[in-house]
Amino acid sequence: MEKIIILKYGELSTKKDNINYFIKTLKQNIGKVIEDVDFQIYYDFGRMYIYVKEEDIDYCLDRLKNVFGILEIIVGYKSNDLDIENIKNNVLDLVKAKEFNTFKVKTKRSNKNYPINSMEVSRLIGGYLLKNIKNITVDVHNPQLLIEIEIRNNEVLFYFNGIKGLGGYPVGTLGKGLLMLSGGIDSPVAGFLTIKRGVKLEAIYFESPPHTSDFAKEKVIKLCKILGQYNANIKLHIINFTEIQETILKNIPHEYLITIMRRMMYRISAIIAHNNKCNILVNGESIGQVASQTLTSMRVINEVVKIPVIRPVACFDKLEIINIAKKIGTYDISTLPYEDCCTIFVPDHPVINPSLKMATEYENHISYEELIHKAIKNHEVININIKEENKYQDLL
Amino acid sequence: MIYLDYSATTPVSYEVLDTISKVTKEFIGNPNSLHALGLKSAQLLESATKQIADIFGISTNEIIYTSGATEANNMAIIGVAMAHHRKGKHIIVSKLEHPSIYAICEYLKSIGFEIDYVKNDNEGLIDFDDLKRLIRDDTILVSICAVNSETGVRQPLKMIRQIIKKENIATIFHSDMTQAIGKIAVNFHDVDLASMSAHKIFGPKGIGFLYKSNMIKIVPLIYGSGKVNELKPGTPPLPLIAALSKAIRLANDSLEKRERFINLLNNKIITALEQYPNIKINKTKYSIPQILNISIMNVMPETFIHIMDKHEIYLSTNTACSSGDISSSIMAIYNDIKRAKHTIRISLSYVTTTEEVNKFIEIFKEEYEKIMQVK
Numbered sequence: 001m002e003k004i005i006i007l008k009y010g011e012l013s014t015k016k017d018n019i020n021y022f023i024k025t026l027k028q029n030i031g032k033v034i035e036d037v038d039f040q041i042y043y044d045f046g047r048m049y050i051y052v053k054e055e056d057i058d059y060c061l062d063r064l065k066n067v068f069g070i071l072e073i074i075v076g077y078k079s080n081d082l083d084i085e086n087i088k089n090n091v092l093d094l095v096k097a098k099e100f101n102t103f104k105v106k107t108k109r110s111n112k113n114y115p116i117n118s119m120e121v122s123r124l125i126g127g128y129l130l131k132n133i134k135n136i137t138v139d140v141h142n143p144q145l146l147i148e149i150e151i152r153n154n155e156v157l158f159y160f161n162g163i164k165g166l167g168g169y170p171v172g173t174l175g176k177g178l179l180m181l182s183g184g185i186d187s188p189v190a191g192f193l194t195i196k197r198g199v200k201l202e203a204i205y206f207e208s209p210p211h212t213s214d215f216a217k218e219k220v221i222k223l224c225k226i227l228g229q230y231n232a233n234i235k236l237h238i239i240n241f242t243e244i245q246e247t248i249l250k251n252i253p254h255e256y257l258i259t260i261m262r263r264m265m266y267r268i269s270a271i272i273a274h275n276n277k278c279n280i281l282v283n284g285e286s287i288g289q290v291a292s293q294t295l296t297s298m299r300v301i302n303e304v305v306k307i308p309v310i311r312p313v314a315c316f317d318k319l320e321i322i323n324i325a326k327k328i329g330t331y332d333i334s335t336l337p338y339e340d341c342c343t344i345f346v347p348d349h350p351v352i353n354p355s356l357k358m359a360t361e362y363e364n365h366i367s368y369e370e371l372i373h374k375a376i377k378n379h380e381v382i383n384i385n386i387k388e389e390n391k392y393q394d395l396l
Numbered sequence: 397m398i399y400l401d402y403s404a405t406t407p408v409s410y411e412v413l414d415t416i417s418k419v420t421k422e423f424i425g426n427p428n429s430l431h432a433l434g435l436k437s438a439q440l441l442e443s444a445t446k447q448i449a450d451i452f453g454i455s456t457n458e459i460i461y462t463s464g465a466t467e468a469n470n471m472a473i474i475g476v477a478m479a480h481h482r483k484g485k486h487i488i489v490s491k492l493e494h495p496s497i498y499a500i501c502e503y504l505k506s507i508g509f510e511i512d513y514v515k516n517d518n519e520g521l522i523d524f525d526d527l528k529r530l531i532r533d534d535t536i537l538v539s540i541c542a543v544n545s546e547t548g549v550r551q552p553l554k555m556i557r558q559i560i561k562k563e564n565i566a567t568i569f570h571s572d573m574t575q576a577i578g579k580i581a582v583n584f585h586d587v588d589l590a591s592m593s594a595h596k597i598f599g600p601k602g603i604g605f606l607y608k609s610n611m612i613k614i615v616p617l618i619y620g621s622g623k624v625n626e627l628k629p630g631t632p633p634l635p636l637i638a639a640l641s642k643a644i645r646l647a648n649d650s651l652e653k654r655e656r657f658i659n660l661l662n663n664k665i666i667t668a669l670e671q672y673p674n675i676k677i678n679k680t681k682y683s684i685p686q687i688l689n690i691s692i693m694n695v696m697p698e699t700f701i702h703i704m705d706k707h708e709i710y711l712s713t714n715t716a717c718s719s720g721d722i723s724s725s726i727m728a729i730y731n732d733i734k735r736a737k738h739t740i741r742i743s744l745s746y747v748t749t750t751e752e753v754n755k756f757i758e759i760f761k762e763e764y765e766k767i768m769q770v771k
Contacts, residue, residue: 391439395440
């Protein structure tokens with residue numbers, strides 16, 4: 001019997017007319033992650049079937065674990081023999097080596113011309129197993145082993161309990177967003193959670209050379225590579241923020257430094273988002289974590305943009321965020337000790353409850369529109385390809 | 397020239413030499429520096445380490461670069477002893493270890509540690525019952541090499557680990573894998589600590605690494621600065637590290653196929669030498685084919701090595717690291733002092749050719765029969 005990969009879809013039951021769009025996008029996304037091997041994908045509204053060579057199965061499973069929109073990944077078996085006696089024997093062969101005390105057989109018959117109906121097939125096979133394997137019983141409510149049989153036009157599929165997929169929606173089905181990525185622990189997690197909901201992300205990073213180093217930029221690129229695994233590559237916008245930051249430092253009272261700086265970042269992000277057809281901004285702000293993340297601060301900062309700002313970790317505790325960061329592998333990179341532009345020039349006592357009136361007042365002292373225009377004009381774009389060969393491969 | 401001493405050291409392969417030269421010329425920055433050259437070096441260091449980690453299925457922070465296996469053995473054994481001496485001062489090693497392990501044990505004995513030597517059977521396999529008996533509540537470390545350097549006897553590390561952890565879950569397991577890596581498949585997850593060296597696998601001398609599982613703690617032997625690794629501070633030797641990484645990649649390519657080929661060569665030599673009653677083949681069913689140990693009972697091994705030297709055929713008496721003494725490994729396996737005094741080690745590699753082996757056999761027979769006539 002040939003092996004075959006069967007996928008159950010994630011949260012698609014709420015979709016009606018556009019379910020096809022979601023499944024097609026998932027198919028495209030899967031095609032991209034396993035493009036290195038020969039494959040064929042078929043799907044219906046309940047399942048997706050991937051046919052690959054047996055030696056490529058482990059590789060594919062490994063890649064599919066990072067694809068959103070999949071509820072369960074199952075390795076099943078395919079047989080072209082539709083004869084009921086042979087189906088019985090095939091099932092017996094497959095389950096013989098497994099350890100279980102209770103089981104249930106569930107049959108699906110998409111081939112309606114098949115002479116025996118689904119219930120009857122399940123009954124026949126269940127009876128056959130009971131006769132041939134000792135000490136097992138049927139439990140229809142809580143079976144240890146669920147044996148699923150699917151009778152299709154030219155083939156029968158057999159499968160058992162699978163492994164959990166990532167869930168969520170297929171990436172890209174919900175459009176695009178722009179992630180404000182700092183290099184800290186929170187923003188990559190915020191990005192991951194947003195990708196999970198089907199949003200394809202681009203990222204924006206503010207650097208302040210010479211105050212921030214190339215190591216810090218390198219760190220953000222590494223974070224993007226990790227997020228890129230879920231996002232099918234990622235586009236990173238790098239804004240040189242030095243001039244703006246230095247101007248703020250020179251002209252604005254220090255307690256308002258962070259407030260004004262964040263307002264500038266929001267303005268730039270909103271323009272970049274608009275230019276790249278991103279519908280939302282995403283960031284790693286968490287309520288109350290630092291002075292710029294109090295509710296009043298958020299309100300004063302958010303006031304400069306009209307685009308919706310999604311804060312996936314707003315209500316998470318730091319420990320909850322760290323747990324996710326560790327799980328997705330960004331934590332060790334995020335904690336590398338390089339300064340980013342939010343951590344340089346931190347005033348001793350930043351204002352906790354900034355006033356909107358004061359902030360606009362102070363801002364009017366600097367001609368920020370010109371500076372913003374310049375920063376956007378000169379911004380650098382890196383297309384981060386997760387499959388990019390190691391650039392020193394020839395030396396190693 | 398016929399070089400048959402690959403287990404003592406190997407020549408550096410052209411590919412690896414190329415890496416050393418290029419990295420030396422092009423990567424002048426210190427990976428610890430903040431400037432662009434430093435970053436470039438740091439990136440190469442990271443890629444090299446990642447390649448090693450990926451090959452062995454471990455994390456990059458579990459790799460500590462050392463000057464070779466001797467330093468790695470010191471770092472592992474003394475590092476464990478110093479970190480865990482409050483829990484106990486008992487250490488177990490086998491009788492088939494590399495001399496550096498015994499030297500470390502002697503030092504530890506002198507400062508109050510207790511060393512026990514686990515027995516092995518006459519096939520060279522660790523005596524599991526003896527090991528079980530020796531492990532106590534205060535046993536902090538067991539060190540058993542993956543492959544013995546003199547006879548090539550390979551130990552079942554997974555099984556040994558299970559026995560150790562069943563008797564005392566806190567006992568740490570170290571294995572000197574110098575003679576195993578690049579010759580046979582190894583699994584680092586069978587052990588807590590493992591040592592290796594590049595110059596046994598066509599890499600340069602002066603570089604190796606210690607694998608240290610993230611689950612255990614050891615204390616550093618040397619202190620200094622640098623962000624690469626707290627156990628081995630100082631500026632990392634980037635050309636050597638890149639070379640090590642490349643040597644490991646090349647050595648782990650088609651391991652099984654190479655092993656099968658070397659096995660053929662090994663059998664060829666055995667078939668040729670078996671016919672002489674005074675030549676004993678020191679091979680057990682656990683020996684790997686790359687190392688073939690024989691005892692020429694009626695000739696002093698030094699004499700024979702010198703004779704072969706004239707033909708530009710290079711062999712070892714027991715191992716390069718303990719030349720002159722009797723072979724402790726042969727003694728441990730066969731308990732025959734004469735056999736242990738007369739050992740010669742022929743070590744093969746995948747670059748050894750059938751012609752070389754044929755030529756070696758031919759000259760060996762000729763010279764051996766000549767000596768016999770004199771006697």
